[in-house]
Amino acid sequence: MKFENLKSVFHSIYPVYPIKEVLEYLRGEGSIDANGEEKVIDFFQTNPQVISKMSFPWYINLIVVIGAWVAAGFFISALSIARFIVWDSSESMLPWGGVLIIAAVLLYYYLSRKQKARKEAYGIQQVFLSQIALVFSVAGHFLVLFGVARPYHSITSSVFVVFLTSGVLCILLYPLVRNFLHRFLSCLLFGVMAFTWILEHKYTHHWLHLLILVYLSVLFITLGYFSPWKPRKKDVQPITYAVILTLLVLLLVVQFPEAVIQTPWYPSNIIMALVLISLSLRIARENHIKLSLKGPVIVGLLGVLCLIVLSTPGLIASVILSVFAFHERNNILKAAGLLFFILFVYMFYYNMNITLDVKSGIMAGTGLVLIGFRQYLKRCSFEVEDTAPHIEQ
Amino acid sequence: MADQKAESNQKGKTRDEILKSPMKSSLIESLYDAQVIDAHVRDEAISYVQPSLNWRYWIDKFLLFLGAALVLAGIIFFFAFNWEKMARSVKFGIIEAGIIACIAAVFIIGRQTLTGKVFLFCASVLIGVFLAVFGQIYQTGADSYEMFLAWALLIFGWVVISKFAPLWLFWLAIVNICIGLYWNQILIPGLKAYDDVMWLVLSLIDIIALVLYFLGRYRDIEWLKTDWYYRLIYGFILYYLSAGAIQYIVNELHSSVFLLLMFVVFGLISVWFFRFKVPDIVALTLAGFSFCVILLTQIGYYFFKGNHAQWIESLLAFLFGLVVIAVCSLVIYVLLKISRSIEKESSRREA
Numbered sequence: 001m002k003f004e005n006l007k008s009v010f011h012s013i014y015p016v017y018p019i020k021e022v023l024e025y026l027r028g029e030g031s032i033d034a035n036g037e038e039k040v041i042d043f044f045q046t047n048p049q050v051i052s053k054m055s056f057p058w059y060i061n062l063i064v065v066i067g068a069w070v071a072a073g074f075f076i077s078a079l080s081i082a083r084f085i086v087w088d089s090s091e092s093m094l095p096w097g098g099v100l101i102i103a104a105v106l107l108y109y110y111l112s113r114k115q116k117a118r119k120e121a122y123g124i125q126q127v128f129l130s131q132i133a134l135v136f137s138v139a140g141h142f143l144v145l146f147g148v149a150r151p152y153h154s155i156t157s158s159v160f161v162v163f164l165t166s167g168v169l170c171i172l173l174y175p176l177v178r179n180f181l182h183r184f185l186s187c188l189l190f191g192v193m194a195f196t197w198i199l200e201h202k203y204t205h206h207w208l209h210l211l212i213l214v215y216l217s218v219l220f221i222t223l224g225y226f227s228p229w230k231p232r233k234k235d236v237q238p239i240t241y242a243v244i245l246t247l248l249v250l251l252l253v254v255q256f257p258e259a260v261i262q263t264p265w266y267p268s269n270i271i272m273a274l275v276l277i278s279l280s281l282r283i284a285r286e287n288h289i290k291l292s293l294k295g296p297v298i299v300g301l302l303g304v305l306c307l308i309v310l311s312t313p314g315l316i317a318s319v320i321l322s323v324f325a326f327h328e329r330n331n332i333l334k335a336a337g338l339l340f341f342i343l344f345v346y347m348f349y350y351n352m353n354i355t356l357d358v359k360s361g362i363m364a365g366t367g368l369v370l371i372g373f374r375q376y377l378k379r380c381s382f383e384v385e386d387t388a389p390h391i392e393q
Numbered sequence: 394m395a396d397q398k399a400e401s402n403q404k405g406k407t408r409d410e411i412l413k414s415p416m417k418s419s420l421i422e423s424l425y426d427a428q429v430i431d432a433h434v435r436d437e438a439i440s441y442v443q444p445s446l447n448w449r450y451w452i453d454k455f456l457l458f459l460g461a462a463l464v465l466a467g468i469i470f471f472f473a474f475n476w477e478k479m480a481r482s483v484k485f486g487i488i489e490a491g492i493i494a495c496i497a498a499v500f501i502i503g504r505q506t507l508t509g510k511v512f513l514f515c516a517s518v519l520i521g522v523f524l525a526v527f528g529q530i531y532q533t534g535a536d537s538y539e540m541f542l543a544w545a546l547l548i549f550g551w552v553v554i555s556k557f558a559p560l561w562l563f564w565l566a567i568v569n570i571c572i573g574l575y576w577n578q579i580l581i582p583g584l585k586a587y588d589d590v591m592w593l594v595l596s597l598i599d600i601i602a603l604v605l606y607f608l609g610r611y612r613d614i615e616w617l618k619t620d621w622y623y624r625l626i627y628g629f630i631l632y633y634l635s636a637g638a639i640q641y642i643v644n645e646l647h648s649s650v651f652l653l654l655m656f657v658v659f660g661l662i663s664v665w666f667f668r669f670k671v672p673d674i675v676a677l678t679l680a681g682f683s684f685c686v687i688l689l690t691q692i693g694y695y696f697f698k699g700n701h702a703q704w705i706e707s708l709l710a711f712l713f714g715l716v717v718i719a720v721c722s723l724v725i726y727v728l729l730k731i732s733r734s735i736e737k738e739s740s741r742r743e744a
């Protein structure tokens with residue numbers, strides 16, 4: 001059976017643009033001239049490792065992470081069975097943890113040097129070594145964090161020390177290890193420990209608003225908004241992704257009845273609504289979307305106001321994630337935004353302090369309003385300038 | 394030509410090879426970082442290789458599906474709350490009214506439109522709600538698999554005419570649940586030892602669904618053009634086969650050996666298919682992950698079977714950690730190589 005037909009369908013779904021085609025497009029648009037085109041080709045000829053360097057898609061990264069955690073577990077077990085690590089004493093955990101982290105940093109350094117020197121693609125040896133480096137780092141982090149928490153008897157103090165230590169490790173290791181996954185996991189750990197520490201304190205829950213403000217400020221700084229300093233995307237991308245994921249995890253955790261949050265959510269709702277509006281306007285401007293048709297814009301703003309009044313903060317945050325996904329042109333983030341949105345809708349209705357009867361009416365009513373809003377949007381439409389290339393899916 | 398070869402040896406790739414290489418956003422960022430292009434050109438190039446996601450399309454679908462889901466959830470909650478107070482006729486009446494309303498909407502809007510398809514989906518869900526209510530009111534004593542069987546049979550006609558892949562998947566899920574329940578409630582209640590045959594049957598049914606899906610795609614059927622449908626089915630097949638194979642390894646259940654063999658045969662065929670016929674690195678990653686799990690279970694079983702001295706256990710744990718890294722690295726390396734080859738083939742095609 002000939003599968004050419006099938007293949008062509010798949011290739012239309014995964015468009016791949018050769019360098020030649022992109023250069024032709026840029027020349028056609030008048031963005032670069034023949035000289036600029038030569039510069040680009042010359043850059044790739046003199047830096048072949050740029051083309052050869054393989055970026056790991058998220059699903060392959062998932063195997064890397066799962067493999068690393070499992071292997072780290074066995075390494076720690078091996079140290080424990082051999083009595084190199086004694087769980088009752090931090091003196092045995094800290095040195096081993098420190099040694100493993102240093103070994104991981106050295107391995108990562110060796111790998112980056114080797115890649116620069118040889119200008120080669122990822123080979124089996126590099127993949128194996130980078131996997132070992134991640135395993136060492138995971139095991140090292142685990143031992144160090146357990147080691148520093150061990151002497152403290154109260155959970156609050158232990159969590160505080162772990163939060164501080166994870167912060168120190170994150171700040172120290174970020175410039176040293178240039179691996180995306182390592183940086184992302186390190187920032188994620190720090191962010192998660194920050195809100196875990198606040199949640200542990202019954203009387204400091206209002207600090208969560210400050211923490212959310214910090215997360216959002218970091219997000220904006222890494223995106224290069226409101227700042228004269230525009231960071232290099234590849235340098236700050238792990239922070240951006242970790243921050244937005246931490247924010248959503250925080251807002252999910254506080255929904256659980258066990259969290260018993262003792263603070264009103266209005267401050268965070270207002271902060272996030274302002275961020276959402278400002279992010280949307282900025283992205284609309286960057287994507288040449290004219291907001292001249294007032295109807296949908298006004299409805300959208302009213303929707304945001306309704307979210308402030310009615311919602312759990314997670315709903316606004318998941319919309320922020322979706323908008324950010326459009327900015328990043330990232331389908332995975334888009335799907336994550338959608339999943340979080342559905343999850344927060346579920347949590348919202350679950351936590352409502354009303355009878356199931358009223359709840360069912362509100363749910364069905366909301367559903368009808370959403371379907372009605374869809375019909376309304378279909379009638380109105382935003383004007384999109386044709387200056388930006390645009391492909392309809 | 395000779396000059397070009399010499400240049401190639403000195404600098405890595407020839408001009409032609411470079412021009413045919415795929416341009417990715419990371420390459421464009423590298424050009425910007427090296428100040429070869431300015432910010433404006435970078436934005437233009439990124440917009441070209443990663444066109445804006447079509448937000449209008451996305452919002453449209455999102456509002457439709459979330460709206461429909463909330464309406465359905467509202468109806469189900471309403472029933473849950475008022476269950477005791479309602480007369481039988483009211484209970485049946487409301488559900489039947491819902492089904493009729495959905496079908497009427499399909500006739501008015503048309504089953505070719507997405508809204509019509511979503512209404513057909515809602516009607517199919519309500520049939521299941523109706524059967525559950527029927528079973529509760531009349532206490533027929535029927536096994537729960539019968540409800541799923543009746544559900545699958547009753548909605549099958551709608552599934553066929555819907556031309557809607559999510560409804561097909563929903564139907565397939567009902568069939569899978571039905572078989573699972575039938576196996577445990579009728580054939581071999583309590584005899585877990587024969588679960589392997591159930592895994593086999595379930596995987597065979599999903600394999601047939603997968604083959605039919607690709608035949609449909611081969612015929613260029615428009616509504617089958619979304620990848621996650623077949624990836625979901627493929628994931629479930631791998632899950633069933635892996636579960637059976639792990640049962641063989643861990644419980645030393647020799648009757649399950651054919652599941653391990655089937656995993657190997659199906660794995661090889663599907664890897665060949667997703668590598669050469671329909672290149673898809675996500676499906677290959679699923680296969681790679683299953684391979685890792687089964688291989689590591691097998692090795693781990695041999696390592697930790699029986700009692701050993703403390704130092705041997707420690708050594709084995711350390712060695713197994715290394716084996717985990719080695720197996721994962723190997724799979725990742727192979728996947729990266731294949732991913733690179735697929736990209737190259739695609740860019741050659743585009744060029």
